[in-house]
Amino acid sequence: MDHRHEDQQRRQQLLTIVDRGSAEQLFTFLQAYHRRPFRNITEVMGYDAAIDDQIDFIDCVATRYNVTPLIIAAGKGSYEKTKILLVHGANPNKQCSTGDTALNLAVHRQKYRIVDLLLTYRANPNIFNKSGKTALHRAAVSYIDDNANHVRALLNAGADPALEDRNQRIALDEAALANKPVQRAYRAAIIAARLGHDRCLETLLDYGMDPNICDRTHTSPLHVAVRSLKLSTARLLVSHGADKNLINNRGETPIGIAEYLQPDQQQSFVNVLIHTPRVEASGFHVYSNGSMPANAIPYVHPLLRSHPNWTLDSEEFRSPTDNNSSVQNLLDTTSGSYWCCRQNKDAWVIFDLKHQYNISGMRIIGCDNQSTPRSGHIDVSTAFNGPWLKVKDFTCPLSQGNKNDVFFQALKTRFIRVFLSDNYGGDDIRVQGIGFYGVDMRLVDLLREHGLERSLPTLLANSINDLESLDENRDEILNSSDKYLDVNDHFLFIRLMESLRSPKLTRLEWFNPPQSTVIAGDKLQTFSAAGDEGVTDRVKLEERLEQSSQIRTVLMRDLEPIQGRSLVDFPDYVIRDPGRYKVRVVSVESPNIQTPWQDIVVAAAAAE
Incomplete structure (x- = not known):
């Protein structure tokens, strides 16, 4: 049978099962296409990651609307099917013909259990559909008070409340307007105050919305709340820092408006405006230690301690690098060594922090000549391979030591890309160190x-x-x-x-050993080794000829915690010359921890 026909058949079968079949049928169908089958559907539902096997048709699209199986499952509200697809590698950020993702659709249809699941699998809440709406816009449109926690969940996952749709409305506009058109000059918080959407307003204020935002007449939300007799909204705004003495173009202040209300309302509003205490900012993304200079940004985290396995000296992690340089030099600023990119523009490096951190800034240390970076941007992603979302553009002014700090609104992420656009005229780009301001979310959760x-x-x-x-x-x-x-x-x-017990690597063993025979130049099937539960140590794959004592490091990878153990996979491994070889996996930090040698016989390719 034609392979293309088989592939099309598999895709159509998957789409049909997701659309019309049961979760059990979907589970059974997918088991045939990966090398670590689950024993039952309960095991899949309890699995908190995605398997490494690539099922190449998992994100196939239907001919109508270009929806993926995951978009169908999320839109239909099937938690079980959505979970099964995510565990088997479905991309939560794929878009259909309307530009919507599974997350956008689940939010719009108020499938909030699925929303939480998609966010757990790093769905990007800031992807725009073709109407210019993000998941947060969708949540605000379909908002009711009982769903305020789901607005908060999107914000916790990194949804940006300042993103505008193509009508220049932010999400709070949607919450306040409930899809009713108004003049563009009115900003979101003013309309929200008039309509009294307190809980949604509170969530967005907690994430940085300005309580004193004004329209072109300098009317603030507090002016509007008092005039609209929204007592609880006035109390909320004052508690978040709204100014009761702010003067609009008509010479009115909120306290002045309150004093002219009917007697049965007047005293209540005056009391709220005068006596409501100011609340501290909620959340974990800001703090102040009182020791920063006056011109510094007052809310940042401390610098994080860098770990050597956050990046790797390979083409996957960085742009072309000088032979005598390593990108891992960036993680040790005390050594005086540099990462030297051979390009004088568009250099980049990726950091995999291994789990989520709340990041609010970056420190970059250049060099003392024209190769020091001049400008660039910081990107984050929900996956190592992107797509990448720009967080902050930055410039690095020349200074003593060329040390620059860049700050931005805190966000949770595991993957960070630092993109260096240019330098000050040198032939290459040289950086001594890159560090991040933030807090380990494991500490927050603990x-x-x-x-x-x-x-x-x-x-x-x-x-x-x-x-x-x-x-x-x-x-x-x-x-x-x-x-x-x-x-x-x-x-x-x-x-x-x-x-608090930090997991330590004490053993390495073959989980799925490499095949024992292969043709020279052919890829071996993906093989893997396992270590102790929870460790993320770096390991290396070593290779030697059977009769030789010379050992060569072929690849370096990091262990990933998966299902009660930590695993490392080695895909696309090729031995090009015939012979009898041995391979093993060795801990970089503790070389005495290693798998046994595994024999591989490499046969010569048949002559054509």
Whole structure:
């Protein structure tokens, strides 16, 4: 049978099962196409990652509207089918002919359990459809008070409340207007105040919306809330910093408007405007330690400790590099060495942080000549291969040491790309170091789990922003509880530290050994090794001829935590010359931890 016909048949069968079949039928169908089949559908539902096998037709598109199987499953509200497809590698950011993703559609149809699932699999909430709407616009349009947590979930996943659609409306416009057209001059918060959408307004204010935003007449949301007799909205705005004395073009202030209300309303509004206390900003993305200079950005995280496995000296992770340079030099600023890209423009490097961090800035250290970077941008993604979303353009002014800090609104991410557009006239681009300001989300989650989230700002102010720094400072924290903890939190912290056990690599073994025979020049089937649960150590694949003592490092990869163990796959491995070979996997940090040698007989290719 023609391979193209078989492929088309498989695609059509998948689309039909997703559209009309059961979750069990979908599970059974997909088991035939990967090398690590699950035992049952319950095992798939409990799997919290995506398998590494590439099922090349998992994102096939239907002839009508170009919808993928995942878009169909999410739109129909089938949690089980959506989960099965995501586990088997479906891309949550594929768009149909209307530009919508599975996330956009799930939000629009208020399938909020599926929304949470898609966000867990790194669906990008900032993708625009052809109407210029993001998932957050969709959420705001279909918003009801009970769904405020789902607006918050999108924001926590990195949805940008400042993104405008093609009508120049931000998501808060949609929440406030409920699809009713108004003059463009009115900004979102003013309309929201008039309509009294308090909970949605509160969520967006918590993520940086300005409570004193004005229209062209300098009328603020608080002016409108008082005039519209929205007492709870006025209280919300004042608590978030709205100015009761702000004067509009008619000479009115919110407090002045309140004083002319009917007697039964007047005192209530005056009391709210005068006596409502200011609340602290919510969330974990900002803090202030009070020690920063006046002209500095007041809300940033400490610098994170860089880990050597965040990037790799290979073509996947960076642009062409000088032979005597390594991109891993960027992670050790004390060595005085540089990463040298042979290009004098459009250099780039990717960082895989291994799990989520809340990132709010970057430090870049150039060199002391014209090869130092001049401008560039920072991108983030939900996957190593993109697509990439630009977070911040930056410039690096020449200065002593050429050290520059770049800050932006905090966002959660695992994958970061730093793109360096140009330099100051040199033949190449040289960078001594790149670091990131942020906080390890494992620390945030651990504090929440033990009821200690209120301690986070103090920990951050003392440069404790990951599990390692928390462990290193455990004695100081316990012995200085009044500095770090409330008196009642001492025993909670002891329990937290007892639960903190960093996974360590103690063993490596073959999980799926390489095939024992192959033709020279042909790819071996993907093989893999396993280590201890939860570790992300870097390992290398070593190769030698059977009769030789010379060992060659062929590839370097990182272990990834998957289903109770950590695995590393080696796809596309080729041995080009005939002979009897041995291969093994070895820990880079602890070379005594290794798999046994595996024999591979490489036969000569048949003469044509």
